[in-house]
Amino acid sequence: MKWEDLRKSRNIKDQRGQSSGRQSSANRGSSMQGSNMGSSLLWMLLGSGGGKGKWLLIAVVAFMLIGGGGSGLFDLGFNTDNSTTTNQTTNTNFEYETSNADVSDEEYDFLAAVLGSTEDYWTEEFARYDLDYRYPTLVVYTGSVQTNGCGFGTTQVGPFYCPADETLYIDLQFYRDLTTQYDAPGDFAMAYVVAHEVGHHVQNLVGTMDQYNAAIRQLSEKEKNALNVRLELQADYYAGAWASFVEGEGILESGDIEEAMQAAHAVGDDTLQEQAYGRTVPDSFTHGTSEQRQAWFMRGFENGTLSGGDTFNEAID
Structure with a gap:
């Protein structure tokens, strides 16, 4: 991925090693006009509406599948005793202090470039739907x-x-873990991860x-898990649609799409459960199988638009 000359987003904050304090205001894009896409996007089953008092934390990778059950904020994964666990996120008003240090390491700059793209x-x-995108x-x-x-x-939660x-949250250790633990090397594998999480922002x-x-x-x-799979696969589709955009910008290099496809395969529920436990429980799937994740990423890449996902x-298979 030829990312070095891309515009780097200013909406990125370095919180590595920072203590709690007051969060400075984030740079934002202009506000959206309304809370939904309007009649032009009635194809979406899940349109606007509903309260925002309760939030579900969405993760792209299933670190929570390793070692059984959920980790920290939620439980969306394989449960070895076949029981169900419901973990709700806490609604706090904690604020954190931003770093004033000049961070210029390559991984950080790479994330800023991908986010900017x-x-x-x-x-x-x-803008094609007469809407404003909020960063x-x-x-x-x-x-x-x-x-x-x-x-x-x-860190164990993953991005x-x-x-x-x-806000997207990423520990840069995961960038390295893609290679060492998930056998998904390459910068575009990590770009897929960022684009998937941005896909959840689009859904929001x-x-x-x-x-x-x-x-x-x-x-x-069981029904919650099945609906969550559809939510995650749509985020994969959105990641693919973004990949189509950067291809058109001449940013992709040979092998980049293969890197994204390998990452999508590596974080499939069936692959992770088989590696962790030697078996799979489809009813516990929350993100989709490796094949599904790859298929919906490629569908987004081939379509390249918001409205095709x-x-x-x-049918998602």
Whole structure:
């Protein structure tokens, strides 16, 4: 991925080794016009609406699957005793102190470049529907982090998005873990991870997240898992749509899409459960199989638009 000359986002904060304090205001894009995409996007089952009092933390990777059950804020994974566990995020008002240090390491700059590229794509794509795209913030941390609305996260959770503060959280250790633990090397593998989490931000902006949270209150654990899979596969689709944009910008290099596909395979529920436990329990899947994740990423890459990823009304296999 030829990322060095990309515009680097200013909506990224270095929280590595920082203590608690007051959060400085984030740079934001202009506000969206309304809480949904309007009649032009009625293809979405999960449109706007619903309250924002309760939030579900969405993670791209299933670190929570390793070692059984959930870790920290939530439980979305394999449960060895077949019982169900419900963990809700805590709604805190913790604020953190930003770093004044001049951070220039390559990994940090890479994340800023990828985030900037997603800003460019989604601003352009939202404009096609006469909407304004509001930029998310990306917080880079080490070890653990307190969010502003989704509780406490740790490295073991993996990269995640918090809808309450519209922020992506990434420990850069995961960048290296993609190679050493997940056999998914390459910069575009990590770019896929960022783009997937930005995909959850898109779902938040268009109202999908609200409707999802409202829907799961009426569902059994098995049904919640099945709906969550559709939510995650849509984020994979959005990541693929962004990849189509950067291809058009001449940013991709030979092998980049293969790197993203390998990452999508590595974080499939069936792959992770088989590696961790030697067996799979499909009813516990929350993110989709490796094949599903790859397929929906490629569908986004081939389509390249917001409106082609209706995972809620179409067959996902």
